Amino acid sequence: MTKELPKAYDFKATESRIYAMWEAGGYFQPWNDPNKPGFDPSIKPFVISIPPPNVTGELHLGHAMFVSVEDLMIRYHRMKGIPTLWVPGTDHAGIATQLMVERDLLKNEEVTREELGREEFIKRTWEWKRKYGSIITNQIRRLGASCDWTRERFTLDEGLSRAVREAFVRLYEKGLIYRGPRLINWSPGLKTAVSDLEVEYEEEDATLYYFKYKLKDSDEYIPVATIRPETILGDTAVAVHPEDERYKKFIGRTAIVPILGREIPVIADEYVSMEFGTGALKITPGHDPNDYAIAQRHGLPIISMLDAEAKVNENGGKYKGQDRFEARKNLWADMKAAGLVIKEEPYRTTIPRSQRGGEIVEPMISTQWFVKIEPLAKAAIEAVKDGRIRIVPERFEKVYFNWMENIKDWCISRQLWWGHRIPVWYCPEGHMTVAREDPTECSTCGSKDIHQDEDVLDTWFSSGLWPFSTLGWPEETPDYKYFYPTSYMETGYDILFFWVARMIMSGLEYTGQVPFHTVYLHGLVRDEHGQKMSKTKGNVIDPLIVMDEFGTDALRFTLLVGSTPGNDMNLSVKKVEANRNFANKLWNAGRFVISAVGTLGDGQWGMGDQSAKPPAYTLADSWIWARLQGLIRDVERQFQNFQYGQAGQQIYDFLWSDFADWYVEIAKEQLRNAETRLQTAETLARVFDICLRLLHPFTPFVTEELWGHLRSALLDSPLSHLAKDWGEALIVARFPEPREPEGWEEAKIADFELIQEIVRSIRNLRAEKNVAPARKIAATISAGNKLDLLESQKAVIASLAGLDQSQLSILQSLNEKPADSAILVVGAVEIYLPLAGMVDPAEERARLEKELKETEAHIARLEKLLASDFAVKAPPPVVQKERDKLAAYKETAGKIKAQLA
């Protein structure tokens, strides 16, 4: 006897215990490990690198989503018997972490990072990381992530830092990294350069300022419009279109910069649009990318007029020291006073804002480090084009190509402290020493007076190396040799460019191989109405709270089922609740199966007669088995096609509808019968076992728990042979293998479906007539050629339809119709339910007539169909199916007509 399991699944008592069991049991580590004895290099592993969450992060639904999907992929492959490795780790997240520590310092110690100094600040940040870095990884554990924590990495740890240096130096030596002054995106709040990707363009209300650009020695002027008047201070030309009749005459003349009085040329450039604005353009090469390009073409000087905090610098005359917006106001007022203003008008335009701080990004000239990206991009495009990398869903390949083909050089230096410091040293002579190991002298002149570049690298530079740096690269470690390249890269489509594209480029460049062969992109999780979750909107769903309330399995199942690759999903707590109910349903189905197995050997049912010939399986036994085989085939196909949601949905439906609603109900009856008891318990156990295996990648906790109970129940029972080879934990049990359908399956399914229809039609009528569910009623069935089938299923029909079996007679045909009966027709089967006092002949007639009408409509439709080209052009099996349907309808119609006659 197994001990009684609680009526409701208690996930709280289960999850942490199960997870600890897995982790302690070493199940998360690949069974074929190149660092251990007995390693076989010929077995191909399945590998995923985790998208490393920010080390300072707190769990959100994005994490829950990727963990759910990746853990499903990993568990599925592990259960297929493949050596499986999921490498976990965290990202140092330069800007995010630095900001967080700075804020903390300011709050708690009222000290800025500058006051603290670089060295001390970094020390503090490491302390912070040590203190809080495990929060996120523990939260990921809570989601059930079966990653190999013995291989956990951090982007700033020693090995990865070595990888970053190696990568930098190699690129530099190849001439693919260069340093120089360029127009970059400057974030004045963060006081650092950011890459193009880190700038977000939002359409906002702005003002378009029109003013006069006076010409030298003349009263004439060129009208010019701008959104940022303060940049007038950095103007080095006024440009017009060469064919513009209005301004042609001014080309080559000199204009006077308002207030400053500087003299600048009027130039002609075809970039200028005659239709837009005033048709004349002020050129500020130091603070605008287009102007910068024009200045390059015309050899114009470039003036920077803002400092690192976006305050006007010495080039701005009397506005020096003013903030850019302050200067805008003041300059404009002065120009107004000077009579240079034409007008202002409201204008909608896109404003560049920092992805991180949110403040307006300023284009500025600055000396930074860049990666020459084109050769890298070319190889990365090729890898997807020739199929070495497949992107799922496929439409993102187009997005990928579009971005890669228009990619610009990547600004990789950041004026931050928290990150990988650029491995370049300068001597007083200005020589650069680029080295893998910290040098002690200048490699050119030997000077000992060298200092390292102050900047750190963009965080994405190190995450771009993640799939191989975590495995030991640049060392040819056993892990690297065996597990690289990895298999799937699973992540959100929102970081396709930031991360995926860069991993592909760097993987190809440094390792000469694609870092993974499949990219699977999931969508974003939104709230139940499709709104982006945000703290300000207050619609954030916290996965931790959801897990507390409904359990991890419920959350995982919700995220996996009902969403489609690459599509955003709307999540509501209601859905999670529904899936908590599913976990509970599974639990209780399990309790039933376990108790059925557990009571086998106790003699209560007079069992133990091993000499008796094992009886044939019942129709229900065969049916559920056949349905299960179909399910296994479907699930396998869907896993191959990345249709995890579909697969989960189908398992859900099978479990709830086929297994629980039908088979379990029938099993209750079969368990009461000594002849069918053993086989029923066996079928219950075998089917349920397979369900648990199929479901385990989706809902690992409840399945593992139940499987353990089922296993021990079986081992204590006459069915112990079933569990003999099960092993100790479901996590490493074999995933069901699909089999070719056997010949008998289809017929058994059809037979059972007839029984289902009969039962359903009786239930339906009972409900219609308000027959109390507990009331057993009599019935007479005219079975025609289904006599044998129905006779064999008599007990099933009786118990499921609430009939009194002793008053249920099944005959081939009736000589006389029972009086006072409701009549149901299912194909060729007629069912008479003597419901004295409840049957109104007129009502009955009306019901039958309605049914006849419906049936005849079907017949007409099918006859028409079969008379059309369909019969000749459609594939024969499809046509045959319709013919069979028609025959069934005709039979029904015939029976009803006879009743009505």
Place this chain on the structure above:
RNA sequence: GGGCGCUUAGCUCAGUUGGUUAGAGCGUCUCUCUUACACAGAGAAGGUCAGGGGUUCGAGUCCCUUAGCGCCCACCA
């Protein structure tokens, strides 16, 4: 300005080689605390699959087109 996605039951969504009565969950209505489960069971109502056109024997599914919504990319002051 390009590109992509979405539009299916009151709500949120599935529906991948096109197969003929379109599914689920939640919600609604009626019964039932039946010895796995009321986090449940039985039954029911509810959709011209955004509009239009086309291909096909057959279209929610493929093609074209229109509209609405959303997203990504892009240097028009």
